[in-house]
Amino acid sequence: MSVEVNRPYQEAQEAYEARLAAIGAEEMVINMGPQHPSTHGVLRLQLVTDGEIVKEVIPHVGYLHRCFEKHAESMNYGKTIPFTDRMDYLASMNNSHAFVMGVERMLGIDQKIPKRIEYIRVLVCELNRIASHLIAIGTYGIDIGAFTPFMWCFRDREHIMNMLEWASGSRMLYNYIWVGGLFYDLPVGFEARCGEFVRYFKPKLPELDELLTANQIFISRTANIGVLPADVAINYGCSGPMLRASGVKWDLRRTDEYSVYPELEFEIPIGKGEMGHVGDCWDRFKVRVDEIKESVRIIEQCLERLEGPLKRTTDFDPRALVPKKVNLKAQDYYVRAENPKGELGFYFVTQEKTDIPKRVKARGPSFNNLSVLPELSKGILIADLVAILGSIDIVLGEVDR
Amino acid sequence: MEIFTRVQELLAIAFDKQAIITVEQSGLQPALVIHREKLAAVCLFLRDHEETYFDFLSCISAVDNGVDAGSFSVVYHLASIPHQHQLTLKVIVENDRRSDNLPVVPTVSGVWRTADWHEREAFDLMGIYFEGHPDLRRILLPEDWEGYPLRKDYEEAETYHGIAIK
Numbered sequence: 001m002s003v004e005v006n007r008p009y010q011e012a013q014e015a016y017e018a019r020l021a022a023i024g025a026e027e028m029v030i031n032m033g034p035q036h037p038s039t040h041g042v043l044r045l046q047l048v049t050d051g052e053i054v055k056e057v058i059p060h061v062g063y064l065h066r067c068f069e070k071h072a073e074s075m076n077y078g079k080t081i082p083f084t085d086r087m088d089y090l091a092s093m094n095n096s097h098a099f100v101m102g103v104e105r106m107l108g109i110d111q112k113i114p115k116r117i118e119y120i121r122v123l124v125c126e127l128n129r130i131a132s133h134l135i136a137i138g139t140y141g142i143d144i145g146a147f148t149p150f151m152w153c154f155r156d157r158e159h160i161m162n163m164l165e166w167a168s169g170s171r172m173l174y175n176y177i178w179v180g181g182l183f184y185d186l187p188v189g190f191e192a193r194c195g196e197f198v199r200y201f202k203p204k205l206p207e208l209d210e211l212l213t214a215n216q217i218f219i220s221r222t223a224n225i226g227v228l229p230a231d232v233a234i235n236y237g238c239s240g241p242m243l244r245a246s247g248v249k250w251d252l253r254r255t256d257e258y259s260v261y262p263e264l265e266f267e268i269p270i271g272k273g274e275m276g277h278v279g280d281c282w283d284r285f286k287v288r289v290d291e292i293k294e295s296v297r298i299i300e301q302c303l304e305r306l307e308g309p310l311k312r313t314t315d316f317d318p319r320a321l322v323p324k325k326v327n328l329k330a331q332d333y334y335v336r337a338e339n340p341k342g343e344l345g346f347y348f349v350t351q352e353k354t355d356i357p358k359r360v361k362a363r364g365p366s367f368n369n370l371s372v373l374p375e376l377s378k379g380i381l382i383a384d385l386v387a388i389l390g391s392i393d394i395v396l397g398e399v400d401r
Numbered sequence: 402m403e404i405f406t407r408v409q410e411l412l413a414i415a416f417d418k419q420a421i422i423t424v425e426q427s428g429l430q431p432a433l434v435i436h437r438e439k440l441a442a443v444c445l446f447l448r449d450h451e452e453t454y455f456d457f458l459s460c461i462s463a464v465d466n467g468v469d470a471g472s473f474s475v476v477y478h479l480a481s482i483p484h485q486h487q488l489t490l491k492v493i494v495e496n497d498r499r500s501d502n503l504p505v506v507p508t509v510s511g512v513w514r515t516a517d518w519h520e521r522e523a524f525d526l527m528g529i530y531f532e533g534h535p536d537l538r539r540i541l542l543p544e545d546w547e548g549y550p551l552r553k554d555y556e557e558a559e560t561y562h563g564i565a566i567k
């Protein structure tokens with residue numbers, strides 16, 4: 001196959017190169033990344049600037065492409081779970097939960113999963129959601145010049161990491177949630193330690209609020225910056241805190257009512273434009289702070305049940321329903337779940353007589369959330385671009401997969 | 402699944418029964434197989450009709466149906482935020498897998514901007530050409546990559562820019 005043959009399909013590439021070559025004399029193309037600290041990973045942004053004003057942003061992604069979808073076509077469903085962990089590596093539990101849910105629904109065993117397993121799954125997912133949001137908040141602070149929140153957030157996140165390591169044996173990439181069950185039951189004493197963490201963590205949140213949320217410098221850097229109207233957010237496929245900050249009450253934990261979320265009480269925080277306009281950077285930050293509080297509430301309810309009616313018994317086997325081989329008929333299924341960053345979807349196309357899928361497509365929330373960046377950053381200042389990018393909270397592992 | 406039958410009725414009226422080829426109801430999620438030429442119009446109709454109002458495009462997946470089948474599918478997962486329902490659309494394109502003859506599907510990036518990057522990804526990894534797309538460059542792979550890795554008959558190159566990689 002020669003490049004010559006592919007020429008008709010190179011038109012867009014040539015048009016893009018011609019456009020950059022023909023920019024005006026007063027304009028300049030600046031390269032930001034892929035090794036820029038505030039791009040949160042290996043993201044490269046090409047900015048067409050006129051002085052301090054950004055006229056256009058062209059994102060280049062793919063530096064962290066690890067062929068997740070191609071890998072998934074070469075191994076069975078259970079073996080793919082560690083690969084899903086590496087997509088959004090800050091919220092591995094949530095990734096595997098979504099993947100496992102899809103396979104279980106296709107197998108028809110999703111209603112038979114014992115309640116204790118479901119509650120443990122929700123517990124670790126919410127712990128992971130807090131950890132992910134703490135990183136989002138901490139690094140957002142550092143992006144726009146506040147160093148202390150970063151240290152505080154990482155200090156608290158470390159407790160979560162230690163707990164999840166205790167449960168699964170690994171700090172970040174857990175492989176804990178399996179098709180039909182769990183790797184292991186929670187370690188003895190986990191519930192008590194988790195309760196202790198909640199008691200420690202709750203008073204820390206107002207401290208964080210004082211430090212950042214109501215900080216005048218922080219507000220002037222984020223309020224009224226990068227305003228994303230709800231219709232634009234929906235049209236670009238934004239989801240999660242990004243969409244909720246624009247005032248849309250859309251949370252798949254409530255909409256789809258998967259796992260045991262219908263039995264749990266929690267609110268869906270949305271952006272209200274308290275400091276500026278609905279859907280600005282401050283709102284996106286605030287939605288994450290509020291979501292941490294809701295996650296703490298969910299964890300408390302989970303602990304209550306795991307220590308009460310669903311207490312550990314000696315004959316409880318978390319692997320009882322784990323299938324030896326995932327036998328599926330040829331079908332396709334799209335599963336979606338609410339990740340810390342938004343809607344994570346997996347589209348499965350299965351084939352008969354083998355437990356290797358024909359196609360697995362992953363719809364990462366960060367991928368879609370990032371695609372709105374060129375729209376958000378027309379005519380802004382370069383310094384504000386950093387504030388907007390940080391507020392989107394992307395994980396490049398999931399953008400590139 | 403009321404919405405699924407309702408969509409069929411609405412499309413039958415609006416497109417004079419020309420839009421839907423078949424209805425797939427065997428799996429957990431039923432799907433409509435849409436005529437390729439009608440795709441963009443159908444999507445726009447489904448987005449704007451007040452009963453359907455599919456304002457959110459969750460995902461576009463390109464599927465290689467296998468070397469023997471000689472066809473590719475593009476699967477669209479739609480969702481409606483106010484109505485909270487979902488729908489799956491499919492387009493099936495026959496193709497002979499020659500590198501100068503990519504399967505052609507009309508773009509829906511004018512309907513949902515989500516489709517912009519999803520279609521670029523499908524073009525990049527599966528080699529589906531989206532007609533009318535404003536900026537159909539490769540997205541995840543380098544722009545000088547040869548071949549489409551997610552195809553079932555893809556063979557890795559021996560070298561990349563003269564560097565042996567095997």
